[in-house]
Amino acid sequence: MTVETRKVSLTETAETVLQRRYYLKDAQGHPVENWEKLCRRVANAVALPDRELDDYEEVRDHFFSLIYSLDFLPNSPCLMNAGTGIGQLSACFVLPVEDSMEGIFTAVKNGALVHKTGGGTGYSFSRLRPRNATVSSTQGVASGPLSFAAVFDVATETIKQGGKRRGANMGVMRVDHPDIMDFICAKEDQTRFNNFNFSVAITDEFMQALYDEREYALVDPVTKEIVSSLNARTVFDKIVDLAWHNGEPGVLFIDAANRANPTPQLGEFEATNPCGEQWLLPYESCNLGSINLGNFVEGGRVDYDRLARTTRLATRFLDNVIDCNVFPIPEIKEMTMKTRKIGLGIMGMHDMLIQMGLSYASNEGRKLCAEVMKYIRTISEETSIELAKVKGPFPAFDPAINTYTPRRNAALTSIQPTGTVSMIADCASGCEPYFSIVMVKHVMDGDKLLMVNKHFEEIARAEGFYSTELMARVADSGTVVGHEEIPVKWQEIFCTAQDITPSDHIQMQGILQQSGVDSSISKTINMPNTATKEDVRLAYLMGYEMGCKGLTVYRDGSRDGQVLNTKSAS
Ligand code: CDP
Known part of the structure; x- marks a missing residue:
């Protein structure tokens, strides 16, 4: 069976990131890979534990297609190290x-x-x-x-x-x-x-x-x-x-x-772990990967069938990573092999919401995200149960203590920040809303470049309200809200991390945690600079009451030399 691969074009930013840090280099430091070669290297290495199985070649080609199409990306160490002499693949x-x-x-x-x-x-x-x-x-x-x-x-x-x-x-x-x-x-x-x-x-x-x-x-x-x-x-x-x-x-x-x-x-x-999405026992390690939800909206609907196929493959991919991983010390190998935890998560969640015409801060938006996360969790667990039948459950599984069906992986889902992999996939990071819709990028010789969100640009052009002058004003004010040329509907849908309330952020984290996340979620509860200490106090209480397993709040501009800000990025 030949595996169909969707054509993909990488953005300039993605290419730059890949060339600097991901493509293998020759002795002079020049990249010797391109995106296709990198994906082949990773897919070949991660499929290898299945080389004795009947579906080996098919699985290897599916793994390639999964990454190449940007439907799913494993965490950076896997992209960087799989199939190389380093071979340590976990984050x-x-x-x-x-x-x-x-x-x-x-x-x-x-x-x-x-x-x-x-x-x-x-x-x-x-x-x-x-x-x-x-x-x-x-x-x-x-x-x-x-x-x-x-x-x-x-x-x-x-x-x-x-x-x-x-x-x-x-x-x-x-x-x-x-x-x-x-x-x-x-x-x-x-x-x-x-x-x-x-x-x-x-x-x-x-x-x-x-x-x-x-x-x-x-x-x-x-x-x-x-x-x-x-x-x-x-x-x-x-x-x-x-x-x-x-x-x-x-x-x-x-x-x-x-x-x-x-x-x-x-x-x-x-x-x-450092960003808080993965609880682990001493000496455990975990490899992560994220499904790019922005790629699963077709004609205003989530393509659940394709999402299921991707989830099954992604689960098998992450499970295989454990077997081809080169662990830094024996204690880590021993503990990790006992529980075989994986962290399957998402990115581009905001892209999905935008394409569905839903605001991040709406009940319908939250409902959809919870439904999708729950779906991913269910399919991932089914896959892990199936894998256990073929390859055995995780060795520490004890039917006297663990009341769930024997499965291959003790934990399945968590939501990683996707700080770099979302740049490769050109989507909103993890389960976060976009941080800005129009940014000013300072390029060489003092010029400024307006970076407009791809969905916003498409809609603004299609509906006839795009102009460089408006984009510059959006960049300057840091928000799409309050510009009368922009229809109110789009002002709501393109609300960013700074436009929505801390309660909206926490509600999203809470509902995702409850609906389909085994481990935890990396998320920032953004607050405006004017937020009070009482706002922070109430945020922590709300996070606790909603069953979150951790909470990070950040008040805009509060850290010295804040790198990311809504109005400019260089
Ligand atoms: O996008 P990428 O796979 O590069 O990483 P991420 O999703 O931003 O971060 C996932 C995890 O990788 C973090 O929670 C850390 O455990 C680890 N990490 C790290 O060790 N060092 C970094 N500079 C960034 C991430």
Whole structure:
């Protein structure tokens, strides 16, 4: 059977990104690949574990077509490393940090090995004894989790990830750790811990204390003794205060994550990967991939049949990645092979909504996204169950504990940010709304170029309201809202991350989480510069109540030297 491949044209931006960081290069640094060759390299490598199966050649050609058509893209390490000497294909890792010198510096070393191959690492510092606790071997006092976190930060700074991307870390501390206030304030000084995202792991017990307006206990993780207590409101207000100031720390709802732990027999979740979409057990890794939903709207309807075919193939692709992966250390290989987690997600969700004529901030828009995510989850699970029949369920599956049907992968879905892969696919990132509709790009010799959203340009031209002058005004105001030449309907449909309310952002995250996401979702709750601390406080409460497993808020312009802004990008 010949596999049909849809023709694709890459944008100039996509080509530039690919040439700089994805295509293999010769000794002089010149790219020796193009998009087709890259897709063949990746498809051939990822199909290889199936070489003994009857449908091997067909599957290999389907994998090629899947990526080449931009219907689905795996995470960057897979695109960069598959079929090369590096062969490490995953984006997400969580490494344990044990409370000993040996444990801490083993984690530093393992993190360095992961970063070298393009992966990101999450660490929980919750197991480390608090600052000033006794150290029996030296009869001294402990310097505390934060001083060790600084070592991880410096190590990351020193290693560039395979020369292609800088290392990224997530640092997590439980809200009941005695050093929690130091942790919350650690990034107040914006020159410190720049290679980390910091998130506070908030427990249900803490939330209850917050609702009851009372104190909660701080527990020494080594002795398990209650060493003191803090007022929950004071701690929460400090998190809110600093998140309002510069977007950190984020919050993770760790009990919600552990309630959904598919393999509690192997341990508890303590941390996520750097962008928060993947909860993992210590030493687990996970490879991600995203279906480009913008490619699945035909004549104003979602093509569910094609979406199902793509989901089946994408699930099999990600499952195969586990078998052809070269893991950085044996412990990671062992844990990853036990649970075989994959992170199938989406990108171009806003492109889908726009093509369906729905606003990101509408009930109908949310309903559609939830339905699509649920559909992907269902088909992916069916595929994983089918794969288990052929290749066996994940080895840690225990029918006495795991009540679901035996499947090949302990976790199936999560929504990654798609920071770079969405640039290759030319679509809105992950489940985010577009950040702007018209941007000014500063090109060489001081010229400015207007970059207009492809859907908006098409509609504006078709309906006769396109003009360079209007586009310049949209770029200048940072929004399509309020320009009278633009019909109100399109003003609503082309609302961006800054035009919609924080509640709209959270509702979308919440509904996606509830409807079809096993692990978690990377999403920013954007707020205008004028947002108050009370707005941030209410956002966290709403996220918790909607069952989100974490929340990141960002107030426009609050971080020094903010790179991305609605009006210009260079
Ligand atoms: O689009 P791409 O596949 O490059 O990555 P992403 O979706 O923006 O990020 C997915 C995950 O890759 C993050 O959550 C991190 O775990 C990891 N990552 C990293 O380690 N270093 C980076 N510079 C970017 C992402």
